[in-house]
Amino acid sequence: MENKYSKIAFLATLFALISILVSCQSTVKYGDAGSATPVSTDFGSSDLQQIASTMVNSLMTFPPIVDATRNRRPILEVARVNNKTMQHIDTQSLTDSIVTKLLRSGKFRFTDKASNQETIDEIKNQQESGLYDQNTATQYGTNLAPEYLLVSNLSEIKQKQTNGGINVYYKFTMSLKNLKTGIIEWRDEKEIRKIQE
Amino acid sequence: MKRTTIVFILTALTVVFIGGCSTAVMDIDGSSQGAATVNYKNSPVDIKVLDTKSKFVNGLLKVNMQLENGISNPYTLEYKFSWFDSDGMEVDEGSTAWMPIYLNGRETRTIQGLAPNPSAKSFKIKIREADDSDSVIKWRLKPLF
Numbered sequence: 001m002e003n004k005y006s007k008i009a010f011l012a013t014l015f016a017l018i019s020i021l022v023s024c025q026s027t028v029k030y031g032d033a034g035s036a037t038p039v040s041t042d043f044g045s046s047d048l049q050q051i052a053s054t055m056v057n058s059l060m061t062f063p064p065i066v067d068a069t070r071n072r073r074p075i076l077e078v079a080r081v082n083n084k085t086m087q088h089i090d091t092q093s094l095t096d097s098i099v100t101k102l103l104r105s106g107k108f109r110f111t112d113k114a115s116n117q118e119t120i121d122e123i124k125n126q127q128e129s130g131l132y133d134q135n136t137a138t139q140y141g142t143n144l145a146p147e148y149l150l151v152s153n154l155s156e157i158k159q160k161q162t163n164g165g166i167n168v169y170y171k172f173t174m175s176l177k178n179l180k181t182g183i184i185e186w187r188d189e190k191e192i193r194k195i196q197e
Numbered sequence: 198m199k200r201t202t203i204v205f206i207l208t209a210l211t212v213v214f215i216g217g218c219s220t221a222v223m224d225i226d227g228s229s230q231g232a233a234t235v236n237y238k239n240s241p242v243d244i245k246v247l248d249t250k251s252k253f254v255n256g257l258l259k260v261n262m263q264l265e266n267g268i269s270n271p272y273t274l275e276y277k278f279s280w281f282d283s284d285g286m287e288v289d290e291g292s293t294a295w296m297p298i299y300l301n302g303r304e305t306r307t308i309q310g311l312a313p314n315p316s317a318k319s320f321k322i323k324i325r326e327a328d329d330s331d332s333v334i335k336w337r338l339k340p341l342f
Contacts, residue, residue, distance in 0.1 A: 032295070033291075033294075034277065034291075034293065034294030034295050035294075035295055036275045036294065036295035036296060036297045036327065037327070038297075046294065046295070046297070049294035049296075050294075050296055050297075053293075053294070053296065056311070057309065057310075057311040060254075060255065060257060060311060061254045061255070061257075061259060061311060066254060066255040069255060070255060101292075101313065104289060104292075104313055104314055105257065105313060105314050105315075106314050106315060107255065
């Protein structure tokens with residue numbers, strides 16, 4: 001009798017284990033886009049999200065910026081991130097996340113230097129194609145100029161540990177420069193350390 | 198090897214796999230008015246919420262929460278803020294990401310969150326155990342202030 005129960009227990013446990021192994025095996029599925037799980041010591045999506053969140057929170061709560069955005073929405077332009085790491089990183093994706101968050105806060109407005117050529121082409125089309133009512137066509141020279149420039153640097157220090165592991169330190173620095181005065185109005189940095197043992 | 202021994206090993210492995218595949222989340226709910234409530238029901242670890250404060254900065258709800266690691270070993274957690282308007286509708290759903298936080302044994306740390314826009318009037322903070330707490334890659338974030 002005891003042998004029979006033991007056999008049933010053995011089969012039941014084996015079945016449960018196989019079921020769980022099957023459920024945990026490698027399959028293609030949707031994951032959490034906001035996951036903080038590091039995949040490697042390389043610059044990853046969570047690093048990007050942490051940096052974007054930290055920079056936006058810092059900029060929007062810095063007292064002089066709070067004063068500057070209380071009654072108006074300053075116009076900003078973003079400079080390309082100076083990537084000083086040894087990795088190929090889509091730094092525009094990083095600044096895109098920062099710009100999106102700042103825009104959605106309702107405190108800032110942005111110009112987009114990257115789409116200037118398309119803007120010129122469209123205005124030229126409106127002005128010269130003869131298709132458009134000139135009372136509604138956009139005129140040259142009506143765009144508002146940015147008042148501030150967001151400038152940023154990304155650097156890394158990579159060290160091999162004595163036990164063969166890798167220790168990578170990332171530092172992202174961002175500044176807000178007043179274009180008229182040349183004054184740096186705000187600056188902050190975010191540090192991230194990733195260790196692979 | 199006796200069959201009972203095999204059964205024991207298989208059962209232990211089953212428990213390990215079940216543990217590895219599950220993620221518990223602890224919730225802290227609060228608003229711009231009144232104290233925050235902590236839902237320990239699904240608390241993943243021995244984490245104590247010492248204090249929660251909130252205030253409006255330039256029209257944006259800012260939340261400050263003090264956490265304490267209740268155990269003497271270092272621990273990596275992840276937290277995420279969700280924001281809700283005055284009608285209880287989530288603001289900018291899906292725009293916030295999980296943030297890792299490294300706590301030394303018995304250490305007290307502060308986490309801060311800022312609402313994405315002025316419509317946010319209340320918040321929820323979710324805390325969970327990092328998936329890689331015991332894996333080879335660990336995160337250490339140096340505080341900036």
